[in-house]
Amino acid sequence: MRLSTKLTLFITGSKLAIVLLFIITLPFLVEQIASQFTNYTLKQQRKEVLKNINKNGIVYYLQGDESYGSYTMLKEEFVALLPVSGNFKADTIKDAQRIVENDTLSYRILSETFKFENKNYLLEIGKTSASINQYNKQLQQFASYVLVILILLSIIIDLTFIRMVIKPLSKIIKSRLINMKFPFKFDEHPVKTSTTDFKYLDESLALLMNQINEAFYKEREFTSNASHEIMTPISILQHKMENLLAEEGLTESAALAIIEMMKTLNRLKKISNSLLLIARIENQQYHDKEEVKPLDLFNLIIEEISHRLEEKNLNIQIKINKDVVLRDINKDLLYQLIFNLVHNAIKFNREGGSISISDNFTTTGEYEINVSDTGMGISAEQLPHIFDRFIKSNAAENYGYGLGLTIVKSIVDYHHLNIKVESKLNEGTAFKVVFSNWKKAQ
Numbered sequence: 093m094r095l096s097t098k099l100t101l102f103i104t105g106s107k108l109a110i111v112l113l114f115i116i117t118l119p120f121l122v123e124q125i126a127s128q129f130t131n132y133t134l135k136q137q138r139k140e141v142l143k144n145i146n147k148n149g150i151v152y153y154l155q156g157d158e159s160y161g162s163y164t165m166l167k168e169e170f171v172a173l174l175p176v177s178g179n180f181k182a183d184t185i186k187d188a189q190r191i192v193e194n195d196t197l198s199y200r201i202l203s204e205t206f207k208f209e210n211k212n213y214l215l216e217i218g219k220t221s222a223s224i225n226q227y228n229k230q231l232q233q234f235a236s237y238v239l240v241i242l243i244l245l246s247i248i249i250d251l252t253f254i255r256m257v258i259k260p261l262s263k264i265i266k267s268r269l270i271n272m273k274f275p276f277k278f279d280e281h282p283v284k285t286s287t288t289d290f291k292y293l294d295e296s297l298a299l300l301m302n303q304i305n306e307a308f309y310k311e312r313e314f315t316s317n318a319s320h321e322i323m324t325p326i327s328i329l330q331h332k333m334e335n336l337l338a339e340e341g342l343t344e345s346a347a348l349a350i351i352e353m354m355k356t357l358n359r360l361k362k363i364s365n366s367l368l369l370i371a372r373i374e375n376q377q378y379h380d381k382e383e384v385k386p387l388d389l390f391n392l393i394i395e396e397i398s399h400r401l402e403e404k405n406l407n408i409q410i411k412i413n414k415d416v417v418l419r420d421i422n423k424d425l426l427y428q429l430i431f432n433l434v435h436n437a438i439k440f441n442r443e444g445g446s447i448s449i450s451d452n453f454t455t456t457g458e459y460e461i462n463v464s465d466t467g468m469g470i471s472a473e474q475l476p477h478i479f480d481r482f483i484k485s486n487a488a489e490n491y492g493y494g495l496g497l498t499i500v501k502s503i504v505d506y507h508h509l510n511i512k513v514e515s516k517l518n519e520g521t522a523f524k525v526v527f528s529n530w531k532k533a534q
Contacts, residue, residue, distance in 0.1 A: 096258050103250045107243045114239055122228050122235070127200070130224050131185050134202035137217045141171060142206065150208050167192050168223040170199070172216040181205055182214060187221065200224060260285035261293075268297040275308050276301040316371035319364045326361050330354065366495035369428070373502040378422045380507065386430075386461060387412040389423075390449060393431050400438050404445070411450040416459065418527065421507055429503040430461070432496040433523050437465035440521070454526075464522035470515040478513065 144152055150173075153160040159174035170192070182203040189198050199218035206213055263283050272278065278301060283294045333354050337347060372378065390410055394401075401408060418426070437447045445466040452460055470478060479501040504511045510528060515521035 095261070096254055099254050099258075100251055103254075104247055107247060111239060111243055115236060118232050118235060119228070122231050123225070126224050126228060130200050130219055131202075134185060134200070134217050134219065137171070138202055138204060138215065141173075141215060141217070145208060150211075150213070163192060167195070167197060168220045170216075170218045172214075172218075174214055176205060176212050176214045178212045180212060180214065188218075190218065198222070257287065260287060260290045264290060264294050264297065268294070268301065272301075275305045312371055312374050315367050316375065319368035319371060322364045323361070323368075326357055326364065330357050330361070333357070363495065366499060370495065370499055370502050373425065373499075373506050376506065378425055378506070380422045380425075381420055382423045384418045384421050384423045384426055385414070386416055386418065386426075386451060387414050389427050389430055390434075393427070393434055396431075397434065397438065401447075404438065404441060404443055406438060406441055406444070407446040409446070409448050409450075411448075412461075413451055416451065418459070425503045425506065429500050429525070430463075432500050433463040433525075436496060437463055437467065437521075441465045441467035445520075459527040461525045461527075462522060463525075464520060466520040469517040469519050469521055470513075471517055475513060475515060 141153075153173050159172070161170065161172045163170040170190070182205045184204075185200070185202045187198060188201050189196055190201075191197075198221040200221060201216055201218040203214065203216050206215060260283050267279055267283065278298070280298070282298070283290070285291055285294070333350050336342065336350055342350075387410075390412055394408065394410070434447070434449070441447065447466075448462070448464045450462050452462075454460060479497050481495060481498045501511065503509075504525065508528070510526040512524040512526065513521065514524075
């Protein structure tokens with residue numbers, strides 16, 4: 093899941109949780125606010141009543157009666173004033189019920205005693221609970237609507253901001269990591285961002301890729317130079333040994349020893365040539381603008397190694413479409429690729445076995461070349477490593493894939509092809525080279 097998606101889900105979820113919590117607690121909050129506001133109103137009315145009494149006297153309310161009571165027309169509020177004993181004390185605001193004109197109504201009532209002209213009076217100011225709560229539902233709905241609108245606005249703002257902040261990260265991933273092939277070819281210009289962490293990440297990745305490229309180029313240069321330089325002393329030694337073999341009076345044992353040394357030299361020469369070939373392929377020193385008919389290559393290869401087929405009494409079947417022409421490819425490298433596959437199919441085959449070579453177009457139009465044998469096969473443990481340099485399969489039997497398949501992989505990578513391998517021990521191996529860029533329509 094993408095980082096922006098995760099942040100979006102988190103922000104949306106957290107805000108929805110806040111909304112849910114607010115909606116659940118909203119009735120209680122509104123009730124508390126209304127209660128506190130009613131208490132404040134009652135206290136303000138008490139101040140007004142006491143102010144009038146201090147200014148106009150208690151007669152202003154009693155008008156000659158023993159007590160005073162006044163209700164609004166709808167009985168929503170009332171003010172009551174009556175004398176009480178000197179020991180009676182009251183200073184409360186609480187909910188209580190009162191009977192008014194045979195109706196029992198719930199009120200929020202402020203009760204307070206005070207003295208005036210040495211007499212103790214009880215002042216009660218009430219407000220019906222119904223009038224207090226009549227706007228609660230509307231307030232809750234209004235608050236809910238406002239909150240939802242604010243949450244939606246904040247989510248939109250957050251998402252816009254997240255996209256702006258994360259945009260450089262997406263560019264870093266696309267330009268530095270996705271679809272990058274080794275050796276790395278990337279834009280040296282740093283990604284524009286004001287986020288320090290992204291700047292550090294971009295610079296670190298660029299530095300790391302440059303270091304890897306530099307190490308790779310040095311290794312490749314060393315391999316190329318070493319392979320080239322080794323060839324001269326090998327040729328000198330080979331020439332000297334050939335001269336020794338031609339000398340008269342050479343004993344048979346000495347001649348055999350020289351022949352063994354020449355075999356070792358010949359093997360060393362092949363390894364050096366293979367390393368030099370890999371280095372040249374990786375250095376892209378080959379042209380890839382030629383047209384090649386796979387059938388011609390296979391016929392040429394079979395003609396060249398027919399004697400080896402006869403030595404092991406192998407049966408070979410070739411079913412290659414004669415009309416297929418591959419373009420923009422290096423003929424010599426493709427020849428080397430196919431030669432190595434056929435060579436391995438012979439080398440690791442059993443006596444009297446068979447080799448099958450065929451081609452076909454996939455359902456998506458890709459061209460495939462298949463080379464399979466009935467040989468010794470490769471174990472599942474060795475299969476992932478067969479393209480590594482000098483990795484051997486069945487080392488106990490001293491069979492080695494050496495650099496042959498490494499060269500195949502280098503050529504495949506050079507031409508942006510794909511190679512697949514399937515193998516079972518004692519049943520054989522099948523190589524499939526996929527030419528993704530060559531469609532049937534061509």
